[in-house]
Amino acid sequence: xxxxxxxxxxxxxxxxxxxxxxxxxxxxxxxxxxxxxxxxxxxxxxxxxxxxxxxxxxxxxxxxxxxxxxxxxxxxxxxxxxxxxxxxxxxx
Amino acid sequence: xxxxxxxxxxxxxxxxxxxxxxxxxxxxxxxxxxxxxxxxxxxxxxxxxxxxxxxxxxxxxxxxxxxxxxxxxxxxxxxxxxxxxxxxxxxxxxxxxxxxxxxxxxxxxxxxxxxxx
Numbered sequence: 001x002x003x004x005x006x007x008x009x010x011x012x013x014x015x016x017x018x019x020x021x022x023x024x025x026x027x028x029x030x031x032x033x034x035x036x037x038x039x040x041x042x043x044x045x046x047x048x049x050x051x052x053x054x055x056x057x058x059x060x061x062x063x064x065x066x067x068x069x070x071x072x073x074x075x076x077x078x079x080x081x082x083x084x085x086x087x088x089x090x091x092x
Numbered sequence: 093x094x095x096x097x098x099x100x101x102x103x104x105x106x107x108x109x110x111x112x113x114x115x116x117x118x119x120x121x122x123x124x125x126x127x128x129x130x131x132x133x134x135x136x137x138x139x140x141x142x143x144x145x146x147x148x149x150x151x152x153x154x155x156x157x158x159x160x161x162x163x164x165x166x167x168x169x170x171x172x173x174x175x176x177x178x179x180x181x182x183x184x185x186x187x188x189x190x191x192x193x194x195x196x197x198x199x200x201x202x203x204x205x206x207x208x209x
Contacts, residue, residue: 057181058163065164072164079165081180091187 003040003071014067015049018086025080041077046090053085099156107170111200112142115157116167120144127179128167134186135169139203140195172198 004022011020023044045064052060060083065072068079084090107113112135118124120132120142135142147154147166154166161168161175169176171194176182185191195202 057184058175058177061177061181062162082184091184 003074003076004043007043007045007068007071007076010067010071011045011047011064014063015047015051017047017049019046019048019090021046038075041075042080043076043078044080044082046082046084046092048084048086048088048090050086052083055085057083095152096156096159099152100160103153103157103160106143106145107173110143111172111198112140112195113145113170114142114167115145115147115153115170117146117148119146124148125166127165131167131169131179131182134182134191137186137204138192138195140200141202171195171200 004024008020008022011017011022021044023046024040025042025044026039028042047064051063055063061081064079064081064083068076072079082091114120114128114131114135116123116125116128116132118128120136123129123132132144145153145157147157157166157168158164163175163178165178167179167182169178169182176191176194177185182191185194
């Protein structure tokens, strides 16, 4: 199973999102220093979850980072995160 | 172990004695990572003076700031001793005008008073 699939599973279980976009941007970073060249190093994640309601941005990012800790250890190098509670204006 | 304690103490002192601190890769003049460069640019846009800490100069600070904040990535922005966020959060706040508001509310001198991003 790919890192993307594992992250999708982990976030679905952890956040019960109403929207979850995971975009693999590893190509954009291929060859830069620290890029492992696995094709699964850099991801952009947009997630809308009721579990974010009433939590600060820092808290939301920590929740996601904790849920994806195993992937971050295994070779996912960078996550760009956008986290919203339902009803918040989503910046695409 | 004592090492990490010493580093955490140094970080604590640094964020206590400087209103705005950016832990970054490179320096404010020569950022060495796109994310660090973005945050530098936003702070410069608001005209906020800040202390830059180049984590590439010292591996123990690079690791220490991650454990201190419980945050896995660099850059990390601190304002008045409080962790504000990494690049994504700071950018979002900048775009929403919240970063300027925070700087204003904390009473930090800055030169750009327009709310336009």
